[in-house]
Amino acid sequence: MIIDDLYQEVILEEYAHPKNKGKLEDFDVQLAERNASCGDQIEVFLKFDEHDLVSGVSWLGVGCAISMATASVLSEAIKGKSKAEITQLSMADLEAMVGITEITPSRQKCLLLALTAYQKAVKA
């Protein structure tokens, strides 16, 4: 039951076929973030247009299905968004995006890894 909730089709699909994975040739910000307790790591690349909206996004990373799928889903979701909009994204937004209803305490860091990286990147 918990497993079916956690490993939703969205998670498994995004993990198997991640979007925007790679390094942008032209980017404004590059930021690496790691989850020290489990070793998951991610590096994000962002490009902004003249209105400071996200015009390009990509990421590289090694980690569990939750953290990698979230990185993929988020990379689509933040396209065209402003820095303020990205900063305001919350864990509840993430849960809605990937279809998880209740994340256990031990997996919250997995869910938050990519968001933390993108949010630090827009502030960098």
Place this chain on the structure above:
Amino acid sequence: MFDVTQVRKDFPILQRRIHDKPLVYLDNGATSQKPNQVIDAISEYYRHHNANVHRGAHQLGDESTQLFHDSRNTIAAFFGALPQELVIVRNTTEAINQVAYSWGDAHVQRDQVILTTELEHHSNLVPWQQLARRSGARVMHVPVLENGTLSLDAFREIIEKENVILFVCSHVSNTLGTRNPVELMAKELKHKRPTAKVLIDGAQAAPHFAIDFDHSPFDFYAVSAHKMLGPMGVGGLFIKRDVLEHLSPFLFGGGMINEVLLSEASWAEDMEDRFTAGTPDVAGLVGWAAACNYLSAVGMDQVERHGKVLVNNAIEKLSAVPEVQLVGITAPDLLDHHVGAVSFLYKEVHAHDVGQILDSEGVAVRTGHHCTMPLHNKFGWPSTVRASFQIYNTIEEIDSLVLALEKVKQVFRH
């Protein structure tokens, strides 16, 4: 005769059901479960004997003091040491830090070498990086080989060429389960460099086989109670008498003094007192002594034998799972050196996800880098799954682990 069914009855938590499945607890390298004998000893202490030690002129104070000393004697005897050689600490990490600060700061000098290994827990790496910064000494590492063992050739070359003052090594690797030949290494080092000292991290060894500290070539031996059926929050640093006599205390305050003036103080003559600053964890010590008694009653030779059966069985069965890549010792002629834990990678599925799915089947394992990042980096493992054993584990539980791995395949079938 060792009877695992009988042993399991002593551990109430093993009756728990997890996600409606029987608990299969294979995370003993992180912490072991506790038998009723330990739980009751702690409870009994607080219900009937609680008072501070070495202080009140009253009956309860005497009882508590007596229990404190009896427990120290039991624990020291279990490790083949004298009670005055046992310094009470919170855990193995604190024990290692105590050596770094009290012995290390006084003896380690610029241009000397602190020798450790690539397979150490972070707790046996970081304190030495810090001591090197303070002292100007260098830290060197004995490499670990693909087969899961330390390179003795490299060790010999280093002790031949370098001015090694301290060798620190785990008795059993927490990630690989490798039982390192630390007796041999310590003897060779001391033959080459008689003034060098040896500290062994025994956290993953003490639960699995007998330690005879006074007959060992080690100067320091660090252990935690909670990995050997005892409570969390108490551990021991064993120090040989000749080293202890020249060692300055590390923590200062009440209990460890002889005379205190406003501007200075002198330390207690009694070594047990000198290294026990402040109120000790008496209940923890009582519980740890109960754990030692429990293991002694089972017999450490039986504990060791059962552990070997489990490790060999796990390696055999996991090797037959196509998606599993075992790490550490698997060669049949080296299997005797594989103790307590079996770690592996699962093809194309991250260890965290494996662990989560195993949990849904009631199987508790550790996933991640197990506080051995340099070891994982060396071999390019992002994260591993570790199954680690205790006396209450069974062959049937290893079957449950293997069966639960089937579910990983089902979930990640894409």
